[in-house]
Amino acid sequence: MTAPTINGSRYPQPIEDLLPAARKLAKELDALPSRNRLMREFHIGAPKADELLSRLRDEADRQARADALHLHMVKRGSIAERVELFPTEPATDPADPPAAPEPAPPAVDPVEITPVDRVAEVNTAGHPDTPTATAPPRRAVVWPVVLLALPAFVAIWSGWVGLGGLTGFGVVHPLPGIxxxxxxxxxxxxPIGVETYGAxxxxxxxxxxxxxxxxRFAKWSAIASLLVGALGQVxxxxxxxxxxTSAPWWITTAVACLPVAVLGMGAALAHLVRTHD
Structure with missing residues (x-):
């Protein structure tokens, strides 16, 4: 003899009739029931238990996505109350008497709300301390730096080239025989080595x-490079x-060492930039 189902009937019940009771069971367990538990609880076969479990799992996934969206909107100040998109309580028994209608709220004079006020009301509902959104600050333009650098480039270039001529730098043939x-x-x-490294x-x-x-290395080497550049101009x-027409030996010695020093500092800085503390 077939065992009675959840409502006392001995006939197979459709999934829609079993779904409210399955929701209630999942809420009591605080987890999705297993297929065997559904089969024992509702006296149903394995195919119907699998389909019922699949319905519960889909509802749980949709509710989880809805909760995540609700949390994101609450953090942004868009809504204040959680919206239950998928009910977890069993359906109301048709035999229960209907609930008494709620009294109508007292009439209130309508107040016109502009679109701007409506947006502010939604954004701050339930969050009176939420700061109002402000536009991101505009980034400073850099083109004045190029304008300032042009005359400085001409003066620095001519000064270094002139000092190089006084210290033995001049025209060379780097590819003899080729x-x-x-x-x-x-x-x-x-100018290319010292000033470029300083920048x-x-x-x-x-x-x-x-x-x-x-x-730290970039800080002190940049300061040193700028000081050397200033001393070279002076x-x-x-x-x-x-x-x-010919620079003293100590100036010639210092200027001759600059390319080597720039190469060493540049290689050291490149290695330090790629390391981790």
Missing amino acids: WDSFSINSAITL YALYVWLSGRVPDRAR AYHLLEAAGV
Whole structure:
């Protein structure tokens, strides 16, 4: 003899009739019941238990997504109350008497709400301390730096090239026997090396995106590079104003060491930028 089902009937029941009781069982267990539990609880076969379990799992997944969306909207201040999209309580028994209708709320004079007020009301509902959204600050433009750098580039370039000429730098043929007509003035290595390294080290120092060791090295080497550049300009103009055609030996020694020093500091900074503290 067939065992009675959840409502006392001995006839198979459709999934829609079993679903409210299955929701109630899942709520009591605080988890999805197993297929065997559904079969024992509702006296149903394995196919119907699998389908019922699949319905419960789909509802649980949709409720989890709805809860995640609700939490995101609450954090943004869009809504204040949780919306239950998928009920977990069993359906109301048709035999229960209907509930008494709630009394109508007292009439209130309508107040016109502008679209701006409505947006503010939604955003701050339940969150009176929520700060109002502000537009992101605009980033500072950089084109004035290019305008400022042009005259400085002309002065620094001419000063270093002139000092290089006074300290023995001049036209060389870097490819003898290969390209004899190719020549280059080695004095351009001074402004390119010293000033370019100073600008790069300054960028690494102020970027704040490198390890502390690299940042400290970039800071002091950038300051040193800028000081050496300033001293080079001062030395050239003093020598030029005095009519000197050949720089003293100590100035020549210091200027001759600059390319090597720049190469070493540049390689060291490149290694430090790629390391981790």
